[in-house]
Amino acid sequence: MYDAVVFDNDGVLTERTDRDVLREAARAAFESFSVDASEETLDDMVAGVDPTWVAETCDRHGLDVDAFWRERDEQFSTFQCRETEAGRKPTYDDVSVLDELDVPLGVVSNNQNATIDHLFEAHDLHGHFETWYGREPTMESVRRKKPEPHYLERALADLGASSALYVGDKASDVRAAVAAGVDSALVRREHNRTLEPDPVPTYDLDSLHRIPDLLEI
Secondary structure, eight states: OOSEEEEOOBTTTBOOOOHHHHHHHHHHHHHTTTOOOOHHHHHHTTSSOOHHHHHHHHHHHTOOHHHHHHHHHHHHHHHHHHHHHTTSSOBOGGGGGGGGOOSOEEEEEEEEHHHHHHHHHHTTOGGGOSEEEEEOSSHHHHHHSTTSOHHHHHHHHHHTOSSEEEEESSHHHHHHHHHHTOEEEEEOOGGGTTOOOSSOOSEEESOGGGHHHHTTO
């Protein structure tokens, strides 16, 4: 039996933010430094961002890396909070399963701390979780994001978990679980129906409603 369950957020608990919204957030970040970034640069700044690439981009435009990244994350959080308030970042229907789980729960997301806090407040999720981690607005947090196990290991320590399950929707979630030494569950949504993660997750789920059964294994 698992003694804790930790969830990713975007694509698992709440719907993902539209990519065009995130591109506009990236544009706003560059514009705050009077930089007219190319469309390709904006695309590269949305997800899966590599710290080395960020440093090279900032050097090319004469920007301080830490100052730029702080602005980038603040803009991303601001835009996502607006989407939430407008009803365009709801929870998935099967999040109702949280009421059925009687083990300690946590959240580990690559999204910003400020974004996660706002989502939890907007959707009244705080009461379900004993701990949650998003990223701080620093480049160091980018180096520590999944698939690195840093934040997942912190959450597991907070929960005092010795046998936990991590639930995500991306290959990086599965890799983070493996690195942290815990089992993984990949929940299938519209955006990842054909995903074939490597390594293979411990469980492949069509709904979060499958999780109570896993706690009895």
